[in-house]
Amino acid sequence: MHHVLRAVLAAVPIAAASLHAPPAPAEVIDEIAIERHESGARIRLRLTGPVHYLRDYASPDGETVNVYLQALGPETFARGAFFDEVRLSPQNAAVPRFAVRVSLDPRCDPAPNPVCVLIRFERPVHSRIRLGEDRRSLLLSIASRGEGGPPRNVREKP
Numbered sequence: 001m002h003h004v005l006r007a008v009l010a011a012v013p014i015a016a017a018s019l020h021a022p023p024a025p026a027e028v029i030d031e032i033a034i035e036r037h038e039s040g041a042r043i044r045l046r047l048t049g050p051v052h053y054l055r056d057y058a059s060p061d062g063e064t065v066n067v068y069l070q071a072l073g074p075e076t077f078a079r080g081a082f083f084d085e086v087r088l089s090p091q092n093a094a095v096p097r098f099a100v101r102v103s104l105d106p107r108c109d110p111a112p113n114p115v116c117v118l119i120r121f122e123r124p125v126h127s128r129i130r131l132g133e134d135r136r137s138l139l140l141s142i143a144s145r146g147e148g149g150p151p152r153n154v155r156e157k158p
Contacts, residue, residue, distance in 0.1 A: 028077050028085050028102045028115065030136075034092040041094035043140040044132070049076035051115055053131040062124030067138060069131075071113035077104055095142050096122040 031046040051069040058065045071077055085102045089095070101118040108116035117138065126143040 028104065029087050029100060032087060032089055032100065034090060034095055036092075036094045037141075039141075040144040041092070041142045043089075043095065043098075043142065045100060045117070045119075045138040045140070047115075047136045047138065050135040051076070051131070052135075054109070054111055056129045058127060062126060063121050065119040065121075065127060065129065065140070067117040067119070067129060068109050068111070069115040069117065069138070070109075070111045071104075071115050072135070074113050076113065077115070096125065098122065 028047055028049075029045065030048045031044075033044040033046070035042045035044070050072045052072060054068040054070055056065060056067040084105075087100045089098045089100070091097070098119055098121045101120075103116045103118075104114070105116070106114060108114050119140070128141040128143075130139050130141075131137070132139050
């Protein structure tokens with residue numbers, strides 16, 4: 001009996017400390033998938049909640065793409081402390097490796113409930129970006145090398 005009581009009493013401070021722990025940041029990125037197509041590849045960046053497309057900007061060298069989205073409601077993604085979520089792409093011969101950084105910080109864009117996405121590729125790409133029909137997927141069409149001409153810079157919502 002004393003062994004059980006000791007175990008319970010030993011666990012109480014640990015359980016009490018966990019009640020005061022800061023909340024873990026919610027994930028915004030659900031999945032990164034890469035599909036090969038005849039004209040290149042398509043990256044599907046699936047989010048955990050629905051968004052509205054605002055605009056995107058590709059750097060002149062084609063290595064960085066900034067995408068500005070708006071969460072459809074303030075509760076779409078957990079807010080609070082503004083942690084950036086960073087995910088690395090899976091290995092795939094169709095596209096160079098890339099890192100995705102998502103920020104929910106309201107200072108990243110003047111729109112209400114902003115979702116700011118920065119995609120940085122290991123080497124330049126030519127990409128076209130659109131929001132998927134499910135409003136939860138960001139679709140990047142990557143032209144195969146030698147196709148598509150120079151990268152475009154700014155595109156407003158269609």
